[in-house]
Amino acid sequence: MAGRWIEQWDPEDETFWEAEGKHIAKRNLIFSVISEHIGFSVWSMFSVMALFMGPQYGIDPAGKFFLVAVASLVGAALRVPYGFAVARFGGRNWTIVSAGMLLVPTTALFAVMEPGTSYTTFMVVAILTGVGGANFASSMTNINSFYPLRLKGWALGMNAGGGNIGVAVVQLLGLLVIATAGATQPRLLVGLYIPLIIVATVLSATYMNNLGPVKNDSGAAKEAVRDSHTWIMSFLYIGTFGSFIGYSFAFGLVLQNQFGRTPLQAASLTFVGPLLGSLIRPVGGHLADRLGGARVTLWNFALMTVAVGVVVAASVQKSLALFIAGFIVLFILTGIGNGSTYKMIPGIYRTKAQAKGLMGEDAQIYARRLSGATMALIGAVGAFGGLGINLALRQSFLTSGSGTSAFVVFLGYYVLCFAVTWAVYLRKPARTAAPAATTEKKPQLSYAEV
Structure with missing residues (x-):
């Protein structure tokens, strides 16, 4: 196995990639996914704990929505420092730290998860669970550096999809606990994760690598x-991942409070959407590799608009079957969009590098620097969508007792996303006549293939 630090790394070199690069990259991808997966489970833990919080906890639906919104907020905010930590400390080193830090919220939740605990205490623990959501930024920034451009859509999709599925897994385990031990045993679920976190931390320390060429670069930020x-x-x-994580956190609460489902009934449905959305994310990345991320993203937003329209209709008609069907399709589309949007990022900066006249290694360095820095910021801002969704649903339930008005707002947002994608990345630029005396030809920026 290579040393902890790898000083020479050029995945665009076919010979290097086939001889050793792809094997090292795959190994780091596998163990990155394991830690990120558990991180997502911890981040979304309160969405499952809310199902255990019966009347004896004294927390109303708005209070539960606010707890999961706080977890979403903290996870989003921490993605910025986490994303830049890879260049500062090394991908392996920061994965060890970030995985180990998951012990803090899980042990705290194990200690306080019982009736009689104050709302303020639950709020503090919800803040702590935010560290699980931040793992995504450092993991994606790290894996982005390991793979060549032609495989980034697939690699980033696999990394993110494997992480995202942690949401579905913790919800499925929550269902198992409720079905076998009842809704009064939340500590059983939390207790499952403490040894898993220790194992993930040890595996990261044993099998992952740091990349020397990925140096700290404040200029890139x-x-x-x-x-x-x-x-x-x-x-x-925000429209793709923000929707995925926001709906993942809120779906069970909506089923309980709008459609009167019991905790067991809600838990038996909530995991399906996040599971399918996570599994399909690599497909979104692969489609983007083949067809262009901008094209896939554009039509995906069109379909998301239709799907949320179905959800609005089901909400108005109080049709549970139609509501669930619309939401499942919406989850699948968020997964495809997650994969296609993240594939666009390195492609955009490779296009900009070519427009600047950069070639070969210089173009690779420019694209890697800028795409790594922007991923940290984009991942953070996108995660704020989860906060927005939960706050919108909270307000909607406070004012009307249902989520209908919030879903209408989400529909409008997807229409805006469709328009922005077309206007910025797919609309053909207007042709301008070049001055007669100018013979130099400047590269034309075209993002249709990103």
Whole structure:
């Protein structure tokens, strides 16, 4: 096995990639997925704990929505420092730290999860669970550096999908606990994760690597903040990942409070959407590799608009079957969109590098620097969508007793995402006549293939 630090790394070199690069990259991907998977489970733990919080806990639906919203907020905010920590400390080193930190919220939750605990205490523990959501940013930034551009859609999709599925797994385990031990034993679920976190931390320390060429570069972060594509892609990622994590956290609560499902009935349904959305994410990345991320993203937002329209209709008609069907399709589409939007990021900066006249290794370095920096920011802003969804649903239930008005707002957002994707990445640029005296040909920016 290679040393802890790898000083020479060029995945675009076919000979190097086939001889050793792909094997090292695959190994790091596998153990990155394991830690990220558990991180997502911890981050979404309160969405499952809410199913255990019966009347004896004294917390109303709005209070439960707020707990999961706080977890979403903290996870989103921490993605910025986590994303840049890879370049500062090394991918392996930071995975060890971030995985080990998951012991803090799980042991705290194990200690306090019982009736009589104050709402303030639950709020503090919800804040702690946010560290699980931050793992995504460092994991994606790290894996992005291991793979060549032609495989980034697939690799990032596998990494993110394997992590995202942690949401479905913790919900499925919650169902198992409720079905076998009852809704009064939440500690059984939390207790399952403590040894798993220890195992993941040890595996990361044993099998992962740091990449020397991925050096700390504050200049890249500053460039990413100033680049308009960072904020455009953040807007789109709110629509895909923000929807995925927001719906994952809120779906069970909506089923309980709008459709009167019991905790067991809700738990038996909530895991299906996140599971399918996670499994399909690599497919979204693969489609983007083949067809272009912008094209896949555009039509995916069109379908998301239709799907949430079905959810609105089901909410108005109080049709549980139609509501669940619409939501399952919506989850699947968020997974495809997650894969396609993240594939766009490295492609955008490779296109910009070519437009600057950069070639070969210089183009690779530019694209790697900027895509790594922007992923940290885009992943953070996108995760704030989960906060927005839970706050919107909270307000909707407070004012009308259902989520209908919130779903209408989400529909409008997807229409905006469709328009932005087309206008920025697929609309053909207007042709301008070049001055007669100018013979130099400047590269034309075209993002249709990103």
